[in-house]
Structures are given as C-alpha cells and as structure tokens.
Amino acid sequence: MDINQTTEENLLNAIHNNRLSHTYMFEGDTLETLRRYSMFFALNIFGDTARNRALLEEGNHPDFYYLSTEETTIKKEEVAHLMHAMNNKPTETEYKVYVIEAFEKLTPQAENSLLKFLEEPPEKTIALLLTIDKSNILPTIHSRAQHVFIKGDSADRMKELGDLSEGDLQTIDVLSLNAAHIKELGEDFSRLRNAALEFSVKWINRHPLVLLDIKPMLDMCSERRDHLLLLQLIDGGVRQAMHSKLNLDIFKPYKEELKVDKMISVNHLTKMLEEIEQANKMIQFNVHPTLAFEGMVINSKG
Template identity: 85%
Template sequence: MEINHTIEKNLLNAIQNNRLSHTYMFEGDALETLRRYSTFFTLNIFGDTPRNRALMKEGNHPDFYYLGTEETTIKKEEVARLMHVMNNKPTETEYKVYVIEAFDKLTPQAENSLLKFLEEPPEKTIALLLTVDKSNILPTIHSRAQHIFIRGDSSDRLKELEYLSEDDLQTIDALSLNAGHVKDMGEDFSKLRQAALEFSVKWMNRHSLVLLEIKPMLEWCDERRDYLLLLQLIDGCVRQAMHSKLKLDIFKPYNEDLKVDRMISVNQLTKMLDEIEQANKMIQFNVHPMLAFEGLVIISKG
C-alpha cells in the first residue's frame, strides 16, 4: 500500500537523520500489520544485520522486549518486568527497544506505573506502543507519544474474520473497519451492517417512517465505539450512492443494490455526509446516541 510505503520511508529517515523519539504509538485497524511494522522499525534501529535478524527471529535479542498477551488485560506486574529489563544498558546495539502489543489492554494501574517511565525513559530506550483502540488510553500517555497511523493490509484485516459473509468482508475491507472491533462484535456485526444498510437507504430516499428504524438499529450497539462504527457504515452507504450518481464504480463497500431515488442529488448526499460528521462529534462528546441519530433525520428533513 502506498501509504504504508510512505510510513516505512519516514521511519527510516528518522533513524538515518538521528531524529528518533522516545515513544511511538502505532495506531491502526489490524494488529498483525502493526506487529510487522514494529519489527521492521526495531530491526532497522538496531541495524539490519544477519546477527540482529537471527536474534530477533529467535526471540533472543538482549536489547529487545516484546510484551503481548492473549488475556483481556495487561497487568502492572507484567509492565514492572518490562521496566526492569529496560533499565539495563544495551549490550548488542546502541539502543534498547520495547514493544507493547495491544496497549489498550493495560489496566489503569499498569498505565500509571508506566507513565513515569515514559516521562523519564532510560537513555537510548525507545518504546513502540501498538493499539487498534486508542480511545481509553490515558491522555498523558498520548501526549508523550509520536502517533503514527498505519492502515492495515487487507489480508491482515480479514484473516481472523473468515466466519463472516463475503458481503460483510467486502464492507470491512472497503471501509477499512477496525478488524479487532468487528471480531469482538462477532455475528452481531452482520446484523449491525444490515440495519445500517436498511436505515441508510430509507434515509436517503426520505422515507416517512425512517425515524422508526433508529431504535432497533441502536439495539445492536453496546458501547460508544459501536455507535461510531455504525456511523462509519452509514457514511459508507451514502458515499457509495454518491459515487454511483457520479458514475464512479471505484468505491463499493456494499454489494447490495442501494436503490436510491434518481431525484436525490449529489448536493443532498453531500449534506448528509456533513450531518454524519456532526453526529460523530456528538457521540464523541457523549451526547445520547438516540439524539445524535435522530438529528441526522430531522436536520435532513428540515
């Protein structure tokens, strides 16, 4: 992907120009892609030599620590072990590097214990924090990190979602949806996608009963990120309709026929996209979801 080639080049430039930060937060929609880029960056920080490659591959590099877990949380004790190792000076290379996979899994106690370490890191120590959900990470940690967004490769995004239908996978890939979030939703994602599709078509066609679609649609959402995902799905539907109006077939997250009235104009669809953005901001500011989604319909009717 072109965007990831650009990121790769920027990371190499930071090394070559001796402009490395103490802390990086790699954000994205596929953890496997973030893992691959953290390995690439670490190896180039150390020096891409056969010895460093071998030590990294074997998991025996003395200047490298990788913290990840299959559990739902990363505890304070695990972070304490990492900090203990990282307080030692590098032995093989000029730097020590540690990676925390799924940083959003850290408990509040673990985050707070790491915070001072990030504020006053040992010399020549670099942190790579990987996350597919940065929303609950402490603002003070965000402020210490250089943020880099890395769009997931399609194969990484979809490989753990094979239980979903081809239509679902097409939507996920075209909209670059967060694969981890979709996985957490399980089969409910298919139902949310279908509800979003039905609502969007009725909304674009100014159906008189579209308001009645909102409550059952929102019942598939349990937390704020679910509502934001729902808005992404609706946004994708409206954008597809706009591309169709413009006779462009390059963007098609939905395989279904949207059946939008030919009298609906591109200008009207553009205004709907603006309203979706406003609803997104309302959800971000903890406005009640029902009010945010009702606003989409009421404003467009007005």
C-alpha cells in the same frame, strides 16, 4: 502512493535523520499488521543486519522486549518487569526498543506506572505502543507519543475474519473496519451491517419514517465503539451512493446495489456526510446516541 508505504518511508527517514522520538503509538484496525510494522521499525532502528534479523526472529535480541498477553488485561507487574529490563544499557546496538501489544489492555494501575517511565525514559530507549482502540488510553500518554496510523493489510484482516460472508468481508475490507472489534461482535456484525445498509438507503431517499429505524438499530449496540462502528457503516453507504451518482465505481463497501432516487443530489449526499461527522463527534463527547442519530437525520434535511 500507498499510505503504509509512505509510513515506512517516514519511519526510515526518522532513523536516517537521527530524529527518533522516545515513544510511538502505532494505531490501526488490524493487530497483525501493527505487529509486523513494529518489528520492521525495531529492526531498522537496530540496523537491518543478518544478526539483528536472526536475533529478532528467534526472540532473543538482548536490546528488545515484546510485551503481549492472551489475557484480557496487562497488569502492573508485567509492566514493572518490562521497565526493569529497559533500565539496563543496550548491549548489541545503540538503542533499546520495547513493544507493548494491545496497549488498551493495560489496567489503570499499569498505565499509571508506565506513565512516569514514558515521561523520563532511559537514554536511547524507544517505546512502540500498539493499539486498535485508543479511546480509553490516558490523554497524558497520548500527549507523549508520536502517533502513526497504519492501515491493516487486507490479507491480515481476512485471516482474522475468515468465517464471515463475502458481503460482510467486502464491507470490512473497503471500510478498513477494526478486525478485533468485528471478531468480538461475531454474528451481531452481520445484523448491524444489514441494519445500517437498510437505514442508509431510507435516509438517502428521504423516507418519511426513517427516524423510526434509529431505536431498533441502536438497540443492537452495547457500547460507544458499536455506535461509532454503526456511523462508519452508514458513512460507507452514503459514500457509495455518491460514487454511484458520479458514475464512479472505485468505492463499493456494499456488494448490494443501493437504489438512489434520481432527484437526490450530490449536494444532499455531501450534507449527509457532514452530519455523520458531526454525529461522530457528539458520540465521542458522550452525547446520548439517540440524540446524535436523530440530530443527524433532522439536520440533513436542512
């Protein structure tokens, strides 16, 4: 069953079984998909009637508030306006629902002002926090939310990234990469993808000079999420090589053929994947990227 179909069923079950949480964090890689699921959930919380559907589509539902911005940040004043609106009792339905799109845009002041509201929400009020980058959100907010992962729909992802090459789009779609992040990288994504592919092939085939490729590859990255993206791309290359070894053709993030030496075993590729996961954890704990990547290669020899 499709992961998002299961998610829909779980959300509907929470409504039908009267087990709604007061705060949900919808995480994913494509904002358009998260928007659609937030509207789906809100509609079903209110009741999927013609009237509720029409009010939501027109943006006039009195029990619904949608906060979004084209700016780079969401300020404390905007959050204060939302909280004021949510303190009123529902008029059309049993619940009030609010959505904050791109929650990672909240300034520290806005986030802290909302925290108290999330700790003591008005009765029958449900928050839907949408994020494509949860890494800098306060841990205290994470702890108060029920997390729901929603994989970006291919059509939404392609709509955001239509200017990239066919090979780039295939990689992005198969690996479910963060569309907003890729869009920010622009042409740099293609260079990072190609470097990751070249590195993966050398590493898989135990090229003696593969460690020399790490620094120029990391020089293409400017922040932690770039390093994590690089690991996703390398992970995709290793997994594609493993599928090829097993004569499977169900996972192919790279259009290019990955040439793998006959002597390379599935066990070796499995060990590489384990080291990628370890490097991922190290990066998330702010270990220097060079140490994480070099350790990944050296430890895989094992």
